[in-house]
Amino acid sequence: MNGLPIDLHLAWESLPALFDGLKMTAILTALPLLFGLALAFPIGFARMSDRRWLAFLAEAFVTFFRGAPLLILLYLVYYGLGQIEALRKGPFWILFGSPFGCAIVALSFNHAAYMVEVLRGSLLAVPHGIVEASEALGISRRNVFIWVKMPLAIRYGLKAYQNEVVSFIKGTAIVSVVTITDLTAVANSIFEQTYDPFTPILCAAAFYWAFVNLVRIGFDLWGRWLNRHNAEDVAADAVAPGRGPSLRPASDLKQVTP
């Protein structure tokens, strides 16, 4: 009855390996976040396009890469794409030939599909009147998008973006199935060597927890910085906690997506 037995000596010894795993997890988070975001913009525009076929294609992309579990996407890219002769001979084989490349592709597409929805939701939340006013002032459409719509959309979509990033980080734990030694894989291999089920997994869990919460804090700071112009309102809210406006519940509920 001494609770969970954690072998401190083993934990200390496996620290360097766990840090290496964390580094890999961080890389596998950062790169797909970048590529996914870059992909999300064109696909998001296509999704909102007036051309029916373009919108349909983008929607099909989103439905597939959001609806299929990440594990299957990973298997599909890693095992499935190697089956295609043309790809194996083509220049992209450098990418699809390595587990790392496959993981990056699968994760990026998955993230992109989620980001399309985040982007669309936050762009649609921008009040129409502001856009019309900007157009009436003769600001070009490109500048309206960059300087009027996007800054607002980022503020509206920040919480959803944070949720997606956090659940994405947790999702990267599966890349060990394609032989990448990320944090989970390191913990697993230590378990296989020592048959200690608690120490390595709990240590890895602590690493993930710290990583996820660092990202959360980063997003909180970013959000506070973006909303610094109404910091006084927030302070006033904190002093007098009452029922928020009727729009509050929906946004509050969206905060807890896994």
Added chain:
Amino acid sequence: MTNLSLADLAGYMRQLGEGALITLELFAASFTLAFAFGVLIGIVTLSRSRIVQAVWRVYASIFMGVPSLLVIFLTFYGGSAMLAAVFGEFSARIDVSPFGAGVTAFTVVYAAYIAELVRGAIGNLPKGQFEGARALAIPPVIMWGKVILPQVMRLALPGLVNVWSFMLKETPLVSLAGLQDLVAAAKISAGATKEPFIFFIATAFVFIAFSAVSFKLATWLEIRLDRGHRREAAVRSPSGAAA
């Protein structure tokens, strides 16, 4: 293109079907338990007690900040040791099945998310609902069952649908602990036939179809749970409001 005979294909399809059934069972069991515990935890943590709040905060923070895969591994590898620690030596020989480990892990993780949703929804209910129930001397069980929770469900539904679809997409993780579910069956078939593309695409579409069906269900449920609120709007055509 394919080197599969029709008989082979039928055999593999049966295997995939059996796997899909296991995935579905795992999902149903996990979601039901997570929902029950989540609602319970959501209600219990309304208590102002500092200890309850502290325990809740630690629990939620841990399981919302750690990948489900690690929780599955922990319950699978460490499950029997944990059971032995809790129930004493006589249960030391209990082996944890992948299915049991998966259900336990998903229940623990997703109960936290659902509890958070329920807490948020209860917080957003008008205080008058509680005060009215108390003024009418409605006993607590009936107050929760007939007054508060139905309204909570209406408010929490969008979040619950989110949790539902997330959980569905995480069920394949249990195959990594050795559960012979849909994804494991697809992987075996893909390896045996050297046709990974077909099998994994088919598996992906099973999941997509299941989420499509559940979204339809969610829309229906939303209309149904909203019926009390739409009555004011649709008072002139009462039959139209019935869902």
